Amino acid sequence: MTSGLWELVLQGIWVTVQLLFFSTLLATAVSFVVGIARTHRLWIVRFLAGFYTEVFRGTSALVMIFWVFFVLPPAFGWQLVPMWAGTLALGLTYGAYGSEIVRGALGAVDPAQREGGIALSFTPWQRMRLILLPQAVPEMIPPFSNLLIELLKGTALVSIMGMGDLAFSGNLVRLALQESAEIYTYILLIYFVIAFLLTRVMRGLEKKLKAGVGKAPRKKTAAVPVPEGSGVS
Amino acid sequence: MNWDWSAVSDFMPHFWDGLLVTLQILVLGSAVSFALGLVWALLMRVPSRWVTWPIGVVTEFVRNTPLLVQLFFLFYVLPEWNITFSALTTGVVAIGLHYSTYTMQVYRAGIEAVPVGQWEAATALNLPLRRTWTAVILPQAIRRVVPALGNYVISMLKDTPLLMAITVLEMLGEARLFSQQNFQFTEPLTVIGVAFIIISYLASLALRALERRLVH
Numbered sequence: 108m109t110s111g112l113w114e115l116v117l118q119g120i121w122v123t124v125q126l127l128f129f130s131t132l133l134a135t136a137v138s139f140v141v142g143i144a145r146t147h148r149l150w151i152v153r154f155l156a157g158f159y160t161e162v163f164r165g166t167s168a169l170v171m172i173f174w175v176f177f178v179l180p181p182a183f184g185w186q187l188v189p190m191w192a193g194t195l196a197l198g199l200t201y202g203a204y205g206s207e208i209v210r211g212a213l214g215a216v217d218p219a220q221r222e223g224g225i226a227l228s229f230t231p232w233q234r235m236r237l238i239l240l241p242q243a244v245p246e247m248i249p250p251f252s253n254l255l256i257e258l259l260k261g262t263a264l265v266s267i268m269g270m271g272d273l274a275f276s277g278n279l280v281r282l283a284l285q286e287s288a289e290i291y292t293y294i295l296l297i298y299f300v301i302a303f304l305l306t307r308v309m310r311g312l313e314k315k316l317k318a319g320v321g322k323a324p325r326k327k328t329a330a331v332p333v334p335e336g337s338g339v340s
Numbered sequence: 341m342n343w344d345w346s347a348v349s350d351f352m353p354h355f356w357d358g359l360l361v362t363l364q365i366l367v368l369g370s371a372v373s374f375a376l377g378l379v380w381a382l383l384m385r386v387p388s389r390w391v392t393w394p395i396g397v398v399t400e401f402v403r404n405t406p407l408l409v410q411l412f413f414l415f416y417v418l419p420e421w422n423i424t425f426s427a428l429t430t431g432v433v434a435i436g437l438h439y440s441t442y443t444m445q446v447y448r449a450g451i452e453a454v455p456v457g458q459w460e461a462a463t464a465l466n467l468p469l470r471r472t473w474t475a476v477i478l479p480q481a482i483r484r485v486v487p488a489l490g491n492y493v494i495s496m497l498k499d500t501p502l503l504m505a506i507t508v509l510e511m512l513g514e515a516r517l518f519s520q521q522n523f524q525f526t527e528p529l530t531v532i533g534v535a536f537i538i539i540s541y542l543a544s545l546a547l548r549a550l551e552r553r554l555v556h
């Protein structure tokens with residue numbers, strides 16, 4: 108591979124990282140807004156948030172990307188820059204998955220904590236901000252870490268729309284060299300390295316957040332082989 | 341926004357063709373991923389790191405890289421090695437392989453959840469290893485993991501449109517073809533979007549019913 112082709116790959120990495128960053132921001136915002144809305148006391152807010160989750164979780168991310176690229180422009184008369192269209196589609200879809208994580212973690216906080224907040228006459232917003240979220244957020248990190256990897260894998264979808272991300276640069280190099288094994292191996296390895304770095308960062312974040320609420324980070328779950336007939340239960 | 345119902349009715353024959361292909365991919369891909377996942381899960385229990393280590397690395401790699409690039413890899417690289425499959429077969433293999441790295445963890449959890457007493461009973465009855473697995477452990481383990489496997493079938497459904505990138509005409513492929521021929525993007529894309537929501541909703545209802553039955 109020549110240096111010019113490597114430059115293409117580097118540009119691809121940069122686009123993928125940018126897209127990952129922006130769609131992570133949007134997905135996080137959507138997760139928290141929708142996830143918290145699902146615990147709201149008004150049924151209509153809960154219903155709307157649940158409806159959003161069902162719709163965006165129910166459809167395929169790729170179909171969503173097609174929809175944002177092809178249906179939104181004629182319907183509303185404006186066209187998004189590919190980067191923002193990709194961010195919008197990915198952020199909304201993965202935000203719907205994330206909202207389930209937020210809802211689950213909020214539901215898992217000890218009810219006595221909420222009751223304590225009521226007894227101290229905190230407003231609902233204070234309860235959420237000062238009592239529930241600080242305890243729920245550290246619990247969300249491991250599932251969010253998995254979701255982040257899914258999102259990274261999802262960013263490859265925009266290459267189908269011709270955006271020059273990492274997967275797309277792989278296709279360009281394949282066309283240039285008429286040879287595919289090498290370049291696709293490199294592309295897969297690069298994705299793997301990014302995913303590995305992300306899990307590391309998330310693990311560090313989890314450690315830090317859990318220390319903030321006085322909890323030990325989750326033990327690394329080693330696969331425990333079942334002792335055959337050893338009598339230990 | 342202008343919505344044209346005649347475009348919808350023009351698209352419907354193509355939609356049914358696409359739906360059929362999507363369901364084909366889903367059924368075959370699920371079969372591949374269930375079978376391969378079980379193989380990985382069992383191999384991971386072989387008491388030798390020469391087996392578990394390579395399998396662990398490979399499955400971790402497959403799980404953490406995009407399915408789309410894996411599809412491209414199989415679609416373009418296999419012919420270079422003089423292995424030619426149809427696009428559909430390649431897609432089914434890729435999606436099955438990708439999801440087998442998820443189902444493998446599901447099986448592992450299921451196997452680990454079988455009480456130790458079951459293993460001890462099998463040892464006490466002097467059952468050979470093969471019988472222990474097929475008659476004691478796996479029937480209990482798999483029963484427990486059916487709902488989790490079903491969840492992966494639903495997420496696999498949502499990944500089937502990726503096969504469009506390697507020329508398979510499933511629902512999204514049909515919609516794109518129709519759009520490009522008729523310059524009508526809104527209707528076919530919306531129809532298949534709604535179809536995905538309906539199918540995955542029905543599937544999750546069916547799954548919940550199955551779960552309830554398996555509990556008893």
